[in-house]
Each structure stands twice: as C-alpha cells, then as structure tokens.
Amino acid sequence: MEAEKREGRIDDSLNLKGVICPINFVKTKLKLEELDDGQNLEVLIDDGEPMQNVPRSIKEEGHKIIRVEKISDGSFKLLVKKGGRT
Amino acid sequence: MIMVDRFIEDKGSKIKVDTEIEGKSGTIDFDTLRSGGLIKQRQKDLFTVRLRCPGGRVPLSKLEKVIEVAKKYAGDYIHLSFRQSLELPYVNYHDFKAIYEELADKEQRVASCGPRIRVPTACSGCEYNPNGITDTQKMAKLVDERFFGKSLPHKFKISFSGCPIDCARTSENDLGFQGAVKPEWDEETCIGCRICSKACQEGAIESDVETGKPIFDPEKCLYCGDCIRACPTDSWQEKVKGWTVRVGGRHGRHPITGHKIAEFISDEEVPRFIETITEWYEENAKEYGRTRIGVILQIPEKWDHFVQTLRETFKDKVLENPKAPTKNEIHFE
Numbered sequence: 001m002e003a004e005k006r007e008g009r010i011d012d013s014l015n016l017k018g019v020i021c022p023i024n025f026v027k028t029k030l031k032l033e034e035l036d037d038g039q040n041l042e043v044l045i046d047d048g049e050p051m052q053n054v055p056r057s058i059k060e061e062g063h064k065i066i067r068v069e070k071i072s073d074g075s076f077k078l079l080v081k082k083g084g085r086t
Numbered sequence: 087m088i089m090v091d092r093f094i095e096d097k098g099s100k101i102k103v104d105t106e107i108e109g110k111s112g113t114i115d116f117d118t119l120r121s122g123g124l125i126k127q128r129q130k131d132l133f134t135v136r137l138r139c140p141g142g143r144v145p146l147s148k149l150e151k152v153i154e155v156a157k158k159y160a161g162d163y164i165h166l167s168f169r170q171s172l173e174l175p176y177v178n179y180h181d182f183k184a185i186y187e188e189l190a191d192k193e194q195r196v197a198s199c200g201p202r203i204r205v206p207t208a209c210s211g212c213e214y215n216p217n218g219i220t221d222t223q224k225m226a227k228l229v230d231e232r233f234f235g236k237s238l239p240h241k242f243k244i245s246f247s248g249c250p251i252d253c254a255r256t257s258e259n260d261l262g263f264q265g266a267v268k269p270e271w272d273e274e275t276c277i278g279c280r281i282c283s284k285a286c287q288e289g290a291i292e293s294d295v296e297t298g299k300p301i302f303d304p305e306k307c308l309y310c311g312d313c314i315r316a317c318p319t320d321s322w323q324e325k326v327k328g329w330t331v332r333v334g335g336r337h338g339r340h341p342i343t344g345h346k347i348a349e350f351i352s353d354e355e356v357p358r359f360i361e362t363i364t365e366w367y368e369e370n371a372k373e374y375g376r377t378r379i380g381v382i383l384q385i386p387e388k389w390d391h392f393v394q395t396l397r398e399t400f401k402d403k404v405l406e407n408p409k410a411p412t413k414n415e416i417h418f419e
Binding site for chain 2: 047051052055056059060064065066067068070
C-alpha cells in the first residue's frame with residue numbers, strides 16, 4: 001500500500017504550456033536535476049510537437065513516464081519518475 | 087599518346103590538358119595517380135586534389151596533416167565537395183607525388199574520379215544521432231575499404247542514411263542504403279498512454295478511443311522507429327532492422343530518382359548486394375558503353391532481368407513489384 005502510494009506521488013510539477021521545443025525539454029531536464037532519483041515530476045505540455053518529442057527525449061535521458069493524462073483543454077499531464085529506467 | 091586524360095574528370099572543358107602535360111610526363115609517377123582524385127582546373131598546370139573521406143568523417147590527426155600539406159602545396163582554403171570530401175585546390179601537378187606520400191604518413195588517401203566506385207557518403211552516425219537506426223559510418227568505412235576504386239562502366243556512387251529522413255539522399259545515388267526498423271507491439275505491457283500515436287508522424291498509429299491502445303496501419307509505416315523510442319513501457323519493440331535499398335538514382339544534368347528495390351537487408355548482406363549489382367552492371371552495360379546504371383535500368387527488359395538476378399540471392403527481401411528508376415528532368419519541364 002505504501003509503495004503504491006509512493007508510485008503515483010507528485011513531488012514537484014512544471015507547467016510547460018505554450019513553451020516550445022526544445023525549451024520545454026530543457027526546462028524539464030533542469031527541474032529533474034533538482035529532484036532525487038525515484039522522485040516524480042508532473043509536467044504539463046501541449047499536444048502536437050511537444051507531445052511528439054518530449055516523452056521520447058525524457059525516455060532517452062533514462063527517466064520513466066509512469067502516467068499520461070489528457071486534460072480537457074487538449075494538453076497532456078505526464079508523470080515522470082526520475083531515473084526510472086536505470 | 088599520354089594517359090593523363092583518364093584521370094581527369096572534366097573532359098568537356100576547352101582546356102587541352104594533354105598538350106599541357108605532354109612532354110613533362112617524366113616528372114609524374116602515374117602509378118601513384120591510378121585511383122584518380124585529380125580534377126583539372128581552368129588554370130594551366132593546376133589541379134584540385136580530392137581526398138578520400140568515407141562518410142565525411144575526418145579524424146583530427148588526418149585533418150592536421152591535410153592542413154599541413156595544403157599550406158605547403160595548395161591554395162589558401164579547403165573546399166568541401168558535395169560528396170563529403172575535402173578538396174585541395176590550386177595544386178601543381180608536379181607536386182602530386184609529394185602530396186600523396188606526405189598524406190600517406192597519416193593514412194590519408196586521395197579519392198577517385200572517373201568510371202569507378204566512388205567514396206561512399208553517409209550521415210553523421212547512429213552513435214550520437216537520436217534518429218539513427220543503422221550504423222552508417224561503420225558501413226561507409228567497410229564499403230570504402232572493400233569496393234573503393236573498382237572499375238565499372240561509369241561512375242558509381244553509394245550512400246548510407248541511418249533513418250528514413252534520408253539525409254544521405256539514397257534515391258539520388260546509383261545505390262543507396264537507408265536504415266529502417268519494423269516495430270512490433272506487445273499488448274501485455276502497454277498502458278494505453280497514447281504517446282506512440284503522438285510520436286508517429288505518419289499517422290500509422292491511432293489510439294483506441296476507449297483504451298488508448300494503438301491501432302497500427304503497417305501500410306503507412308515508414309519504419310523510422312519513433313514509436314519504439316517514445317514508448318515509456320517498451321511495449322513497442324524492434325522486430326527486424328536493416329537497410330532499405332534504392333537503386334539507379336543519379337544527379338547531374340539529367341537527374342534520375344532511384345526507388346526501393348529491397349528491404350531489411352542486413353549489414354552482412356550489404357557487400358554481397360553491392361557485388362551482385364555491380365557484376366550485373368558490368369555485364370549488362372557492355373552494349374551501352376559509358377552509361378549510368380539508372381539509365382540502363384529504365385529499359386523494361388533490363389529491369390526485369392535485374393530484379394530477377396537480385397531475387398535469386400536475396401529472395402523475398404526484394405520487393406514484389408519494385409519500381410524502376412524514373413527520370414527527374416529539371417531542365418526541360
């Protein structure tokens with residue numbers, strides 16, 4: 001139960017709506033640097049190019065996207081676990 | 087009378103190189119010049135020396151040597167050729183031998199021109215380009231070592247692109263290899279996040295409205311691997327990886343577009359593919375003389391025979407109904 005709670009916990013969040021590529025990814029990276037491995041960052045990004053590129057870049061950097069949620073305005077909420085792939 | 091002409095590419099020019107060089111042949115060691123790479127300039131006695139830089143990658147140790155040699159024997163700049171070679175302009179033909187020998191210190195060789203297999207070109211390389219699927223630099227090096235300079239009925243250019251973006255323009259080369267990966271989806275591990283349908287730029291993946299799980303249309307797939315790279319749960323995996331091959335392209339006065347002839351050719355099969363095609367070319371160009379392969383392949387019976395020949399070795403990796411090269415006329419439209 002404790003582990004389950006931890007898995008979905010939001011430790012920090014970042015609103016990247018209206019932020020273009022690759023600045024949105026760079027900001028995500030900078031924010032993740034402040035977190036510890038295993039902590040979760042919630043990122044809000046736009047549909048289109050950001051959704052096409054940012055999740056892939058996050059994966060390539062060794063983090064894990066554990067949840068994706070579509071918001072009513074068409075943007076997306078990603079929950080990223082720092083270092084989740086290593 | 088003198089053999090200079092066959093080392094010189096620009097035969098159409100009005101400058102009579104033969105006469106200029108005639109009588110001075112004693113100072114040139116023609117054996118060292120066999121592979122060519124010397125391009126006559128407008129200026130009397132001067133040539134551009136084209137260097138052999140497979141895949142456009144020049145190690146710094148070689149580059150330093152090239153600069154040293156250029157300062158000594160060539161003009162005050164290096165020109166980057168359209169096929170990724172370094173070219174040293176304003177070289178006096180008396181210095182050819184010295185240049186060859188000094189560059190050889192660092193194993194920097196001179197390129198070729200004329201009717202033979204040229205230095206292969208390639209994109210930057212899969213080890214740092216995130217889109218890269220196949221190792222173009224490794225293959226450019228291998229093909230250069232094995233096939234460079236092989237005499238053929240006409241010039242023969244080979245290129246390698248690591249992904250379907252095709253920076254090395256495989257459709258504009260006599261033979262082009264482009265990296266491709268066929269994806270495979272595992273339903274078990276998929277969380278229905280829809281990221282793959284967003285990552286796919288070709289509309290080959292739609293997401294199920296209810297479950298978010300992908301609906302894949304292989305007809306639209308370019309085999310770029312974006313879905314594989316984007317999937318957070320690794321539910322999209324590599325099924326088969328290899329080279330898409332295009333044949334018969336060329337640029338120049340009358341460009342030809344080469345089309346897909348085979349798919350998912352492995353690294354190990356590439357040399358055999360080149361051998362099969364160049365052997366066919368040697369045999370089938372006899373009646374046409376100095377003619378590019380893409381021109382010959384536009385003759386329907388030649389095309390059929392060519393496809394058949396490839397199928398004998400490469401079986402169903404050869405497309406069922408491949409398209410012969412097509413003219414891409416740019417002057418008389």
